[in-house]
Amino acid sequence: MTLATASDAPTRWNARFAHLGDAFGTPLAPRPLPAPYWVGQNLPLARQLGLSNEWMASNDALAVFSGNRVPEGSAPMATVYSGHQFGVWAGQLGDGRALLLGEWDTPLGPQEVQLKGAGLTPYSRMGDGRAVLRSSIREYLCSEAMHALGVPTTRALCITGSDAPVRRETVETAAVVTRVAPSFIRFGHFEHFSHHDQHAELRLLADFVIEHFYPECAQVPGNPYAALLQAVSERTAVLLSHWQAVGFCHGVMNTDNMSILGLTIDYGPFQFLDAYVPGHICNHSDSAGRYAFSRQPNIAYWNLFCLGQALLPLMDDQQQALDALESYKTVYPDQLFARLGAKLGLLEVDDGDRALCEDLLRLLAQGRVDHTIFWRRLSHAVASGDREPVRDLFVDRDAADGWLARYRERIASQGAEPTGRHMLQTNPKFVLRNHLGELAIRAAQTKDFSQVAQLLSLLQSPFDEHPDVESHADFPPDWANQIEISCSS
Structure with missing residues (x-):
C-alpha cells in the first residue's frame, strides 16, 4: 500500500483470494451507508498499516470505510463457506454482511481488509446485511483489547455510523466496522x-x-x-x-x-x-x-x-x-x-505446578472470585509483600491461606523472587468488561463517541495503572449481571 500524499487513498491492492476463482465467492460492491459519520478511528493501527492521520480524517477515508466508494484497484467480494453451528451442520453460509475489499501490502505484512455491515450479499439468507452500532462498537473495542493482551486476533481499524434504521429486537442504527487480518479464511x-x-x-x-x-x-x-x-x-x-x-x-x-x-x-x-x-x-x-x-x-x-x-x-x-x-x-x-505459571510469576513451570494451578482455579471457582482483580492483586502482593487484599477476595480465608502458603513456598524454591513489575505486565488491570462496553455504547447512541475513544485508549495499555480511571478496574456494578448478549447483531 502506498500513500504518495496525505490526501491519497491506498492504491496498491492485491486480490490473491479472489484470484482463486469464481467458486470461492461473489464479486460485489458494498451498499452505500446513508449519510455516514465517524464513530471511532484506531489511529495507532492506521499508522502501523501505513495510513496517515490526514488521510484518515478525510472524506475519502470516510467514504471508503463506509462502503460508499470502492477504492481503485480493490476487488470487493463476499466469500462462500459452510459450517457447523451449535454442533449441527448448517449447510451453506458465507459472508452475509461482510465484504472483503482485498489485500494491502503494509509494514505489518499483507493484510486483508474487510467491511462488516456493508449490505446484502448472496449469502445473507434471511438477514439484511447490516451491522448495528452496538455490536460494531463491541467488536472494535474487544479486538484491540485482545491484541494489547497478546491474544492472536483480527484487528479493527475504524467504525463508521449512520442514522439508517436497522431492525433487530428493537430498531437500532447501522454501522460498518473495518477489520483487518492476514486472512479471514475459516x-x-x-x-x-x-x-x-x-x-x-x-x-x-x-x-x-x-x-x-x-x-x-x-x-x-x-x-x-x-x-x-x-x-x-x-x-x-x-x-x-x-x-x-x-x-x-x-x-x-x-x-x-x-x-x-x-x-x-x-x-x-x-x-x-x-x-x-x-x-x-x-x-x-x-x-x-x-x-x-x-x-x-x-x-x-x-x-x-x-x-x-x-x-x-x-x-x-x-x-x-x-x-x-x-x-x-x-x-x-x-x-x-505455561501461561498460568507466568501469571504466578514462576520462572519455569514443572509438573508439580499443575496441581498448584488447578487447586487455585478450584479455589477461585468455589469463591466466585473476580478473575481479573485476583490476578492483579496477587501481582501487587508479590511486589509489596502485603497479601491482605488477596485474602479479602475469599470468603474461605483458611483455604486461601493454605494455597498462599504453598505459593510462597513454591516461589522460594525457585531461588529468585518474581518481580511484581513483571507480574504486573502479565496480569492486566483492565479488560473490556460488559458494563464498560455498555456505557460506551449508550453514550454513542446519543452521538457521544468520546467514551468509545477513551475506552479504546485504555484497553490499548491494559497493564498500566491509569489512576484517573480507577473505577474501570473495580468490581462490576450489580446491574452488569442484567446485561444479555445474544447472537443478534
Whole structure:
C-alpha cells in the first residue's frame, strides 16, 4: 500500500483470494451507508498499516470505510463457506454482511481488509446485511483489547455510523466496522468444498493456505495437508490457552467462526469473566451451554475434528487426520499451564505446578472470585509483600491461606523472587468488561463517541495503572449481571 500524499487513498491492492476463482465467492460492491459519520478511528493501527492521520480524517477515508466508494484497484467480494453451528451442520453460509475489499501490502505484512455491515450479499439468507452500532462498537473495542493482551486476533481499524434504521429486537442504527487480518479464511471454507465434493477447489484452497501462511508444511515428509491440519491444531491450542488464561468467553464457537490462522475472529456475544465461574455462559442464545467458558477447549478440538473431516479427501486415510489432531491434546494443556505459571510469576513451570494451578482455579471457582482483580492483586502482593487484599477476595480465608502458603513456598524454591513489575505486565488491570462496553455504547447512541475513544485508549495499555480511571478496574456494578448478549447483531 502506498500513500504518495496525505490526501491519497491506498492504491496498491492485491486480490490473491479472489484470484482463486469464481467458486470461492461473489464479486460485489458494498451498499452505500446513508449519510455516514465517524464513530471511532484506531489511529495507532492506521499508522502501523501505513495510513496517515490526514488521510484518515478525510472524506475519502470516510467514504471508503463506509462502503460508499470502492477504492481503485480493490476487488470487493463476499466469500462462500459452510459450517457447523451449535454442533449441527448448517449447510451453506458465507459472508452475509461482510465484504472483503482485498489485500494491502503494509509494514505489518499483507493484510486483508474487510467491511462488516456493508449490505446484502448472496449469502445473507434471511438477514439484511447490516451491522448495528452496538455490536460494531463491541467488536472494535474487544479486538484491540485482545491484541494489547497478546491474544492472536483480527484487528479493527475504524467504525463508521449512520442514522439508517436497522431492525433487530428493537430498531437500532447501522454501522460498518473495518477489520483487518492476514486472512479471514475459516474452517468453514474447507467444509464447504469438502461437503460439496469440490475436491479440486478444496485442494486449491489448502495449497493457497500452505503457500502463504504455512510454507513449512510443504517441506515436511509425508502428506502436506496432514501437516497443515497439525499446524492449525497447534495454533488453535495456543489460542485457546490464551482465552482460558485471560478469562475470555467467545460465546459462539461455530466452525465458521474459527480462523485457519488461529486468530480470535467474529466478536459477537463475547465476555471477559467477572467472577471466575467455569460454567459461565455469555451468549444468551446458547440455552444448552454448548459454548460455556470451561467447554471452549473441547469445542475447539471438536471443530478441529470437523476440519480434519473436511481435509480427508486430500489425505491418504483417516488415521493420518487423527494423528495430525493428536498434538492438540498436549499443546493446549502445556500452553495453558505455561501461561498460568507466568501469571504466578514462576520462572519455569514443572509438573508439580499443575496441581498448584488447578487447586487455585478450584479455589477461585468455589469463591466466585473476580478473575481479573485476583490476578492483579496477587501481582501487587508479590511486589509489596502485603497479601491482605488477596485474602479479602475469599470468603474461605483458611483455604486461601493454605494455597498462599504453598505459593510462597513454591516461589522460594525457585531461588529468585518474581518481580511484581513483571507480574504486573502479565496480569492486566483492565479488560473490556460488559458494563464498560455498555456505557460506551449508550453514550454513542446519543452521538457521544468520546467514551468509545477513551475506552479504546485504555484497553490499548491494559497493564498500566491509569489512576484517573480507577473505577474501570473495580468490581462490576450489580446491574452488569442484567446485561444479555445474544447472537443478534
